[in-house]
Amino acid sequence: MIVDQLKLINFRNYKELQLQFHPKLNVFVGENAQGKTNVIEALYVCAIGKSFRTNKDQELINMSSKQTYIKVKVNKVNDDKQIEVALSEEKGKKIKVNKLQLDKYGDLLGTLNVVLFSPEDLKIIKEGPGERRRFINNEISQIIPKYYYTLNQYNKILQQRNKVLKNFRGKAIDLEVWDQQLIDNGASLMIYRRNFIKRIAILAKLMHRKITEGIETLEVKYDSNVKVTEEDELKDVKERLYIKLKENQPMELRRRLTLTGPHRDDLIFKINGLDVKNYGSQGQQRTAVLSLKLAELELMKGEVGEYPILLLDDVMSELDIKRQNYLIKNLKNVQTFITTTMSDHLNIKTDMDDKLFKVQNGEIRRFSLK
């Protein structure tokens, strides 16, 4: 899929902006704090319904305004889509697809698919399991809307169950109602995750092997809260969750917290058998994330039938020349948006006409290297 046009009104540091994009490559060049990431963010909001930088929608509204508006036109293989996101302090968030207002934000997912790669993504490897679960959730939600709804449902039940536990004062309490729903939704999430991780692991391994010219083997493994094997069906996972919930109950009552379920899942990354988080070099960690992102592109292509758009915020300068070249060479069929502070950092030997945008203080104009 291809984003053809973007329109912004009072979004971050843009008062008004209208851009026509190149179907392959779009490079945004500018000094710090000029508005490069803001453009990437606007595209992301149209795909996912919220920002990757903040949970507070209000921050997206230009300081001197009370509302903001984003519109993109997406060309897909079989149809075209127009996405509009309007945010205001009074009315909150309204999203329209082809002029029809959506009832639920989740209905937006899959309209415009996106893979984002920013320096923040190193957190997937370096930080706690929460980051890795966020990664899994974002990716599966984009491909399988049902997953997004199951996850929301699960989180609600988890909150309720935790509330019951928190209020526990030594008297018998009734967790049964919550347990059944926790198990049903939780097991379903775990099956989705197992299937997704199995596929992304194969693709990431392949990508990593290519990038490192066969020197490194990357493994991605699902570290699930209860065991989930390749053959397991939904009922098997439900059974295991049930048993573990019963086992954990005395401890849960003591700690007043739900200790069983996919909200405790994790992912493990290994390179040549060693844990990347603890033993990987900075470069290896970056390459592992790059492999993961390229794997996402392929997975989405396989699932959706066409490539998502790729947003590369500030990552080119963090990769060595070899990896930069590998990346660009492998993106021929993917519409890519790159931000960078230096145009000469871009080791791209393609014709750059129509692809370069100069970003300066909330304004964007085309420019040429010639």
Ligand SMILES: Nc1ncnc2c1ncn2[C@@H]1O[C@H](COP(=O)(O)OP(=O)(O)OP(=O)(O)O)[C@@H](O)[C@H]1O
């Ligand atoms: N709601 C807002 N209203 C007005 N200006 C905003 C708003 N939010 C952010 N900005 C401004 O946008 C600018 C930052 O934009 P952005 O993050 O896109 O920069 P950048 O070009 O990506 O910079 P860097 O190279 O440092 O990443 C800052 O100057 C910031 O003050």
Ligand SMILES: [Mg+2]
């Ligand atoms: Mg930036």
